[in-house]
Amino acid sequence: MVKIKKLTSLVLMASLVISLAACGSDSSNKDTSQSEDPNTTSEIADDNVDPAFGAYKDTVTIHTVTSESASASYPEGDNVTKNEWIRDYKEKFNINVVTDWVSDEYDTKLNLAISSNQLPDVFHVNAAQLQQLIDADMIYDLTDVFDQYASDRLKGYMQADEDSYKSGMRDGRLYGIPQMHWGLIDQPDYIWIRNDWKEELELSDPKTIDDVKNIALKFMEKHGGYGIAVDQSLEYLNLLAIAWNAHPGVWMKGSDGKIVYGSVQPEMKTALAAYADWYKQGIIDPDFAVKDFAKMNANVVAGKVGMQPFYQWWGYNPGVDTVTNQGKDAVFYPYLIPTADGTPATQSIFFANGSYTVVSKKSKNPEAVLKLLNYYAYIVDEGYGKESKEKLSALLDKDMAHVVGAFRVLNPNSDYEQFEHVTEALKSNDTSGLTTSGMWQKYNNSVDFMKNATPSSTGDYLQQGSPKPAYGLAKQVLDNNQYIKTALWGATPEALINYGSTLNDLLKEGFTKIIMGKESVDYFDKLVKAWQAAGGDEATQAVNEAYGG
Amino acid sequence: MVQDRSLSRRAFLVFNYIFLLLTSVLCILPFVNLLAVSFSGSAAVSAGEVAFWPVDFTTKAYEFALSGDRFITALWVSVERVILGTAVNLILLVLTAYPLSKTKSKVMGRNLYMAFFMITMLFNGGLIPTYLVVVKTGLINSIWALILPGALPVFSMIILMNFIRGLPEEIEESAVIDGAGPLQVLVRILLPLLKPALATVGLFSIVGHWNSWFDGIIYMNDMSKYPIQSYLQTLLLNFDEIMMKSGTDYTELLSKMNARTGRAAELFLGALPILAVYPFLQKYFTTGLVLGSVKG
Numbered sequence: 075m076v077k078i079k080k081l082t083s084l085v086l087m088a089s090l091v092i093s094l095a096a097c098g099s100d101s102s103n104k105d106t107s108q109s110e111d112p113n114t115t116s117e118i119a120d121d122n123v124d125p126a127f128g129a130y131k132d133t134v135t136i137h138t139v140t141s142e143s144a145s146a147s148y149p150e151g152d153n154v155t156k157n158e159w160i161r162d163y164k165e166k167f168n169i170n171v172v173t174d175w176v177s178d179e180y181d182t183k184l185n186l187a188i189s190s191n192q193l194p195d196v197f198h199v200n201a202a203q204l205q206q207l208i209d210a211d212m213i214y215d216l217t218d219v220f221d222q223y224a225s226d227r228l229k230g231y232m233q234a235d236e237d238s239y240k241s242g243m244r245d246g247r248l249y250g251i252p253q254m255h256w257g258l259i260d261q262p263d264y265i266w267i268r269n270d271w272k273e274e275l276e277l278s279d280p281k282t283i284d285d286v287k288n289i290a291l292k293f294m295e296k297h298g299g300y301g302i303a304v305d306q307s308l309e310y311l312n313l314l315a316i317a318w319n320a321h322p323g324v325w326m327k328g329s330d331g332k333i334v335y336g337s338v339q340p341e342m343k344t345a346l347a348a349y350a351d352w353y354k355q356g357i358i359d360p361d362f363a364v365k366d367f368a369k370m371n372a373n374v375v376a377g378k379v380g381m382q383p384f385y386q387w388w389g390y391n392p393g394v395d396t397v398t399n400q401g402k403d404a405v406f407y408p409y410l411i412p413t414a415d416g417t418p419a420t421q422s423i424f425f426a427n428g429s430y431t432v433v434s435k436k437s438k439n440p441e442a443v444l445k446l447l448n449y450y451a452y453i454v455d456e457g458y459g460k461e462s463k464e465k466l467s468a469l470l471d472k473d474m475a476h477v478v479g480a481f482r483v484l485n486p487n488s489d490y491e492q493f494e495h496v497t498e499a500l501k502s503n504d505t506s507g508l509t510t511s512g513m514w515q516k517y518n519n520s521v522d523f524m525k526n527a528t529p530s531s532t533g534d535y536l537q538q539g540s541p542k543p544a545y546g547l548a549k550q551v552l553d554n555n556q557y558i559k560t561a562l563w564g565a566t567p568e569a570l571i572n573y574g575s576t577l578n579d580l581l582k583e584g585f586t587k588i589i590m591g592k593e594s595v596d597y598f599d600k601l602v603k604a605w606q607a608a609g610g611d612e613a614t615q616a617v618n619e620a621y622g623g
Numbered sequence: 624m625v626q627d628r629s630l631s632r633r634a635f636l637v638f639n640y641i642f643l644l645l646t647s648v649l650c651i652l653p654f655v656n657l658l659a660v661s662f663s664g665s666a667a668v669s670a671g672e673v674a675f676w677p678v679d680f681t682t683k684a685y686e687f688a689l690s691g692d693r694f695i696t697a698l699w700v701s702v703e704r705v706i707l708g709t710a711v712n713l714i715l716l717v718l719t720a721y722p723l724s725k726t727k728s729k730v731m732g733r734n735l736y737m738a739f740f741m742i743t744m745l746f747n748g749g750l751i752p753t754y755l756v757v758v759k760t761g762l763i764n765s766i767w768a769l770i771l772p773g774a775l776p777v778f779s780m781i782i783l784m785n786f787i788r789g790l791p792e793e794i795e796e797s798a799v800i801d802g803a804g805p806l807q808v809l810v811r812i813l814l815p816l817l818k819p820a821l822a823t824v825g826l827f828s829i830v831g832h833w834n835s836w837f838d839g840i841i842y843m844n845d846m847s848k849y850p851i852q853s854y855l856q857t858l859l860l861n862f863d864e865i866m867m868k869s870g871t872d873y874t875e876l877l878s879k880m881n882a883r884t885g886r887a888a889e890l891f892l893g894a895l896p897i898l899a900v901y902p903f904l905q906k907y908f909t910t911g912l913v914l915g916s917v918k919g
Contacts, residue, residue, distance in 0.1 A: 142846055175843075176844070176845060178840075179840040179841070179856075368669070368883060372669060372670055375669040394665070
């Protein structure tokens with residue numbers, strides 16, 4: 075056993091040095107892990123009355139590691155290792171949480187801890203680290219513990235996003251509890267259009283992608299300059315690609331059932347042809363190829379351009395600065411990106427779960443973390459009304475909700491529910507439905523923007539409180555299933571990690587040439603061949619092996 | 624030197640000065656821009672209106688960077704590190720450069736030692752083995768983890784060694800004839816002569832210790848032990864992300880600063896102390912570098 079462990083850690087170390095990617099699995103370890111589990115679990119079982127929330131008789135100490143949330147502000151004397159949450163863990167569950175280290179370069183530091191075999195009991199990892207740790211047999215199989223100790227609410231979170239839940243499993247066994255996300259509602263993309271310009275010219279909402287083009291042309295006629303602000307990464311321009319049914323960056327099921335890469339599909343060629351045409355007409359910023367994110371936004375903030383393909387958070391950046399500079403009427407409103415024939419485009423949805431909570435194999439109380447996760451979910455979702463205002467404020471406000479590192483699982487429906495409650499309250503002026511501090515913040519800031527035009531409230535207003543809220547459109551997309559999900563729902567295969575950035579640069583360079591007219595649109599076919607030869611085929615095969623069928 | 628007062632000479636001088644002036648302005652302007660950005664309002668910076676003078680003057684970015692006692696703590700760690708680190712560097716440098724400056728016949732195994740040091744200059748163990756060594760030697764989470772792994776900068780040692788070789792051998796010989804041992808020669812004769820060279824390599828060490836941030840991040844378990852550059856590195860890491868997180872109320876701060884102004888303030892704060900030290904060591908810096916290089 076010792077030998078195997080040493081060997082595994084050696085293998086793991088080597089793989090970390092080379093690529094930080096998953097190493098070859100040592101299947102001989104699997105059996106030992108399974109046989110250890112039942113004993114340990116049953117030992118603890120009779121220690122408690124209520125498995126989900128009951129306290130331990132004897133103090134249980136668990137070690138963890140965390141990163142520091144720079145935005146949280148603690149009361150005097152507290153910090154990320156000593157705060158209201160940590161005290162509650164001790165008081166309510168008799169669990170003593172000790173933080174071994176704190177670092178904002180968390181992944182680097184954790185990789186070092188993994189390779190030097192100095193793992194804490196409970197910690198959070200990314201998808202690649204999860205695979206490594208399972209391969210190296212360093213983390214606990216949490217399947218039984220989860221069934222026994224997770225609260226119904228926590229189990230509900232997992233059901234709400236089964237895809238993420240399954241990404242924490244290997245061969246049907248649960249190793250990493252996904253920490254989840256605010257919800258898919260934050261993923262759809264929009265074309266943002268400056269409202270006072272649009273009203274001044276009495277333009278109607280864009281129904282087809284040609285309307286988008288025509289609005290841009292009208293803006294240019296009236297205000298000069300170019301029509302649409304995008305940057306050199308093509309990230310923002312490519313949000314529009316769904317208008318031609320192209321899904322750049324998405325690994326999607328092709329017609330033959332195999333997974334293919336969206337950026338090299340024929341639909342992308344159509345989109346590029348349209349971009350090239352727009353560029354020729356001066357609609358796309360002629361200098362986009364040398365503009366980064368900040369430079370792209372500069373002309374938006376300065377009031378020189380009135381359209382921008384963007385995510386739902388336009389209102390935070392560049393929205394806040396735009397309103398500061400140009401006034402309240404200069405806000406941009408989001409519109410769903412339409413297709414050529416007037417139907418709403420199919421949106422691209424990416425893998426949303428970033429991290430997993432895992433338990434070291436050496437931990438004596440693998441179930442302790444479940445109690446703390448239950449507690450987090452309870453406070454966030456049910457606390458309002460059941461706990462005192464002071465208690466909740468101490469645990470959640472001023473970003474205290476984000477300081478708990480591995481002991482956090484988000485409700486994957488939280489933004490969706492939040493939006494429903496906020497719009498309801500804004501409509502009816504009845505605030506009784508606002509049950510979380512997040513809801514109150516969105517509500518208050520939306521009201522604040524409408525009343526006082528406070529620039530810093532722009533983000534929350536445009537996301538949730540405006541007459542055309544981004545989340546309103548997103549809700550429509552989700553409710554009508556107008557999206558495809560990436561097939562890459564979990565760790566990225568090693569081949570893709572190795573070739574990924576080279577392949578992306580290749581495409582970005584080629585696409586830019588096509589858009590700027592330096593190459594004809596047919597250059598796309600040549601580019602795809604080059605992409606395949608440069609590792610694209612290999613990456614596609616790896617993705618199919620990992621996620622196909 | 625006889626002054627050449629011919630027209631062509633004067634024309635050359637005028638153009639030369641103009642050229643050098645422009646070059647130095649080119650070096651200074653980005654820094655002035657940085658300073659202006661750091662003192663400007665967020666909206667003006669985003670709109671690209673800030674050039675060399677702050678627009679909507681505000682000190683919010685500095686208040687953010689300096690808020691709490693973390694900045695001062697980190698600054699103190701850095702000062703401590705620079706002093707300790709440079710001292711250790713200099714002591715080891717003198718102790719190794721002196722014997723290695725002798726020929727093979729005078730110091731046994733001199734070439735072997737030289738090869739030993741040179742290898743560490745060309746190759747290193749890699750991140751993880753180095754980390755393991757630091758962990759196993761118990762240096763982790765102590766300031767010595769930042770100092771001991773790079774205790775002897777080999778490049779500086781070679782500069783110093785060549786400098787010693789450039790000194791007239793007779794000085795040392797005369798001391799030996801008067802009965803001085805090697806240690807006495809080193810302390811009484813060589814050290815005073817080495818001052819310019821030590822200032823040079825000392826400056827290398829100071830700047831190196833001041834600027835390095837990565838080792839602080841991987842070897843320190845407690846963020847209050849971070850040196851200033853590690854702290855500044857992490858300060859605004861996720862600033863944009865933080866703004867958008869649900870449940871974050873950053874509205875007041877947001878209206879005054881953004882990630883760009885914050886980063887500009889950081890860069891300026893981080894560079895300031897080194898800027899203050901440079902002028903005093905500069906005269907040694909130029910002479911010292913050239914002096915070592917003449918004789919190989």
